[in-house]
Amino acid sequence: MWNDLRKDLKFYRYYFKEFLLFSILQLLIVLAFQGSLNNLLIIIPLVLIINFSAIVYLAKKRRKELAEVESIINNIRNNQYDHPDEIILSENLSALEQAIKQMFIKSKNDIEYMRKLQRVRSEFIANVSHELRTPIFAIQGYIETLLNGAIDDSRVNKTFLEKAAHHTNNLSNLLNDLINISMIESGEMQMSFRYFDLAPYINSIIEEMKYLADEKNITLTVSSVRDGLQVFGDKERLKQVLINLIQNAIKYTEKGGVKIVVEEEKKFVTIRVKDTGIGIPEDQLGRIFERFYRVDKARSRAVGGTGLGLSIVKHIVEAHDSRVEVKSTVGVGSEFSFKLKK
Numbered sequence: 001m002w003n004d005l006r007k008d009l010k011f012y013r014y015y016f017k018e019f020l021l022f023s024i025l026q027l028l029i030v031l032a033f034q035g036s037l038n039n040l041l042i043i044i045p046l047v048l049i050i051n052f053s054a055i056v057y058l059a060k061k062r063r064k065e066l067a068e069v070e071s072i073i074n075n076i077r078n079n080q081y082d083h084p085d086e087i088i089l090s091e092n093l094s095a096l097e098q099a100i101k102q103m104f105i106k107s108k109n110d111i112e113y114m115r116k117l118q119r120v121r122s123e124f125i126a127n128v129s130h131e132l133r134t135p136i137f138a139i140q141g142y143i144e145t146l147l148n149g150a151i152d153d154s155r156v157n158k159t160f161l162e163k164a165a166h167h168t169n170n171l172s173n174l175l176n177d178l179i180n181i182s183m184i185e186s187g188e189m190q191m192s193f194r195y196f197d198l199a200p201y202i203n204s205i206i207e208e209m210k211y212l213a214d215e216k217n218i219t220l221t222v223s224s225v226r227d228g229l230q231v232f233g234d235k236e237r238l239k240q241v242l243i244n245l246i247q248n249a250i251k252y253t254e255k256g257g258v259k260i261v262v263e264e265e266k267k268f269v270t271i272r273v274k275d276t277g278i279g280i281p282e283d284q285l286g287r288i289f290e291r292f293y294r295v296d297k298a299r300s301r302a303v304g305g306t307g308l309g310l311s312i313v314k315h316i317v318e319a320h321d322s323r324v325e326v327k328s329t330v331g332v333g334s335e336f337s338f339k340l341k342k
């Protein structure tokens with residue numbers, strides 16, 4: 001009990017100024033009403049004792065409340081709670097209880113988010129290392145075989161060099177996509193939005209990509225686009241989107257063709273990239289936008305894929321307040337589309 005009183009008194013010193021102020025005020029009031037200094041020797045100690053008792057009582061109450069809060073904070077720090085409802089304070093502290101609960105929920109969510117971020121980062125690093133290893137080991141293998149004598153074997157030397165070149169190309173695609181991903185992550189991928197003419201823009205992209213379709217003997221066409229039709233967006237980034245979608249369409253199509261369709265609506269223009277390729281199984285449509293996700297890893301690598309293209313496409317299209325839609329039927333073909341503001 002003495003111990004408690006000592007603690008209360010120690011705590012009470014924080015209220016010393018209030019104690020003095022109240023006591024002086026009360027004395028002044030008594031003086032004003034009484035109008036004389038009679039009985040002052042009784043009144044002064046009485047006021048001091050009453051005020052002192054009141055302050056000690058309040059200090060004790062406050063100390064208990066603070067001890068309650070301190071114990072809750074310690075419990076949170078020591079991860080003793082799984083659920084906010086386990087945090088209970090006295091009734092007079094209910095507002096504080098609510099605030100602590102909200103803080104608890106927020107920090108729990110923040111920690112969960114940080115953990116998830118850490119997991120995603122580690123997975124990303126593991127994936128990058130794996131993706132880098134494949135072409136580097138292949139290039140290393142072909143060069144060593146050539147150096148060990150195959151260079152003089154006219155039956156294989158050219159094939160080995162071509163294979164090494166193919167893997168060098170994969171490596172370069174991967175590095176380019178990684179640079180884009182890192183620009184997206186760090187927020188360095190700045191967009192510059194303006195209106196531009198769609199028809200010449202799409203035609204020049206088709207011209208650039210035509211040789212890829214020709215190499216595979218498939219067609220690459222575009223539906224007619226109204227002259228003077230203007231859309232709003234970042235020309236350079238959207239070119240990256242279209243090249244990626246057209247490249248994919250060509251990569252995963254063996255016969256038939258790829259068609260770019262432009263549909264004009266009141267406020268929007270929809271751009272569709274349609275192919276008659278291998279298609280994507282329905283249960284995997286939701287995953288193809290994930291980094292490094294491929295329906296068929298070997299096939300993607302064989303055609304120079306990195307598994308990063310669609311995640312970059314998704315990011316750029318979403319930065320235009322739009323979204324990429326995909327429809328696909330295995331063995332029939334796929335269609336990727338997105339809208340742009342007119």
Ligand code: ADP
Pocket residue numbers: 248249250252275277278279280288289293294295296300301304305306307308309310311334
């Ligand atoms: P990749 O570099 O492997 O093509 P993407 O991120 O561009 O990576 O695409 C992810 C995966 O989605 C591809 O590996 C492929 O399996 C599938 N895919 C993308 N576009 C098409 C398409 N037009 N037709 C069929 N499959 C596609």
